[in-house]
Amino acid sequence: MERIRKNVQEMSGYVPGEQPRNPDVIKLNTNENPYPATASIQELLAEISPEQLAKYPDPVCGELRTLLAERHGVGSARILVGNGSDEILALCLRAFVERDGVVGYFDPSYSLYPVLARIEGVRVKPVDLAEGFQWAMPEDYQASLFYLTYPNAPTGIAYDRERIRSFCGRFEGVVLIDEAYVDFAEMDCMDLAREYDNVLVARTFSKSYSLAGIRLGYVVGPSELIGALYKVKDSYNVSMLTQRIGLAALRDEACMRANVKKVVATRDRIIRELRARAFEVTESQANFLWVRPTKGSAESLFSQLKSRNIYIRYFPGPKTGEWLRISIGTDAQMDALLRMVDELTAIG
């Protein structure tokens, strides 16, 4: 008797970006925010006693949802909070895709999507992006669930909102708009989650709110779909501390906005700097860049930088193998990157 499911035996797990513990590493590989979240978190944590940790957390994150509902102008029955937005992506598969159903996403986009489909043993139907990683959706495309990354990762490109709207209007399955990076973009798609009965928008505290360590994400959408997600989530999916810290972060939105502003300024400067150095760089609206070295291979630049303690991200494969993803760090970190790139170019 085989004890491990066949599709699990055959799959490889998702490979997250490395989390080196060496403090000398300039870590530009997992799109974290280089600027800290609100200082009020420190006061909050100092007041926590072990007594408070003995009880189960609120299973439905009531306080957080009240604040999020206000922020987005929806009722709190239209919001579910998750253990990071990764949990929400997985829940959507469990709630909306029958075993003979199909999951869609753009190729390339977040490499976790096909892994989630694999875990559930359902078929994938990826959609190739057009030249330059641009929007390209066949007129008659259908699936049970489509993960639409806005702005897209790893390319940073924000698709035209009218195209997204028209797709949502004619698509018969559920559209999960994954807005992990949206606070760094000019626009967002939250209005679609309010208007359409098949559209959900997921957000995370990992990027703009500088809180990847606490695991907090949420999803907004029609209450019927949100209700189905509640049925399939773990009962106590979000820790009490994560809920409290999330509340503190939401109450100091100014801190998040100021951090985002700094990241965006650095991003736009580094785009210019890299283009001046013979790199092709997409129009990123996220907190990372998607760059193609026009001299030398992406993989070798990745390895050379890594051996010099600068970590960026390389995704092997025919669609992504000529490109590199570089998270936006502080100005000092990015300048160190540029200097190293210059040095490596000089060596040849």
Add this chain to the structure above:
Amino acid sequence: MERIRKNVQEMSGYVPGEQPRNPDVIKLNTNENPYPATASIQELLAEISPEQLAKYPDPVCGELRTLLAERHGVGSARILVGNGSDEILALCLRAFVERDGVVGYFDPSYSLYPVLARIEGVRVKPVDLAEGFQWAMPEDYQASLFYLTYPNAPTGIAYDRERIRSFCGRFEGVVLIDEAYVDFAEMDCMDLAREYDNVLVARTFSKSYSLAGIRLGYVVGPSELIGALYKVKDSYNVSMLTQRIGLAALRDEACMRANVKKVVATRDRIIRELRARAFEVTESQANFLWVRPTKGSAESLFSQLKSRNIYIRYFPGPKTGEWLRISIGTDAQMDALLRMVDELTAIG
């Protein structure tokens, strides 16, 4: 097009015990520990800065696993850490049960098991316990996965270990021994996870370690099975703070042991007190009691206590509806319960 999966439409979600926020409530309904975890947690939290929360947590909980591996005398490849042991129970279904597979558990036991099966849309094959909630496993029973609760919830009964061992030896699927309450028991089954290639043992920090709020559990077993669980878990499933607090709790095992000792002493006293009051009470080896009022109905006692701000747990249904589950609180809380029971009995 139906957007919500049929089995999800048809199911009701798991109903966790109520988490009232009213501080006047004597909360004996979700098996939390009335005594706090190690005070070192407070120091730890006071030293956390928002900077530390910006990075993703260790996706595989390396430090925690090293300590747990030492504690249990296994290699750390034989341990996976989860967002509470509930996550681990769900992961087992995803890793070990094909779509046409079958999930087993004793009836009654943890009411989450059939909900997890329902979410995955797989068949259940519960095994009725014998008279007095005793072990009763058919000789030829097989399934893909069997959740074996030791000691059992909600009955508190610890089955004979030789029977468990012999079952594990002849069962062809995976046995997940759910030891959520085992620190309150006289024995445990960890040796079976070391010896058998089909046995996993799950533990949680929610009960004996007084840390339900942080969401931390783990599972020990053969590395092949543990490896499959790694493939299906969310990448960053355990928050950084949860990992740190778990480490602090493990390093002060004396604190946990002292708390457990107090709970066990109170438990054994209250068993005697309730039996003296014409309640049937099972031999609990957990931090809760399973009691049957021999005068009046369980449901009405539950409601009367609730209206007087004493929360215990009532599970409707033919197998459990005459019984009540009472978590062990402080001596003062339990005495308040006894007084109220006496008062209600006097009223009739």
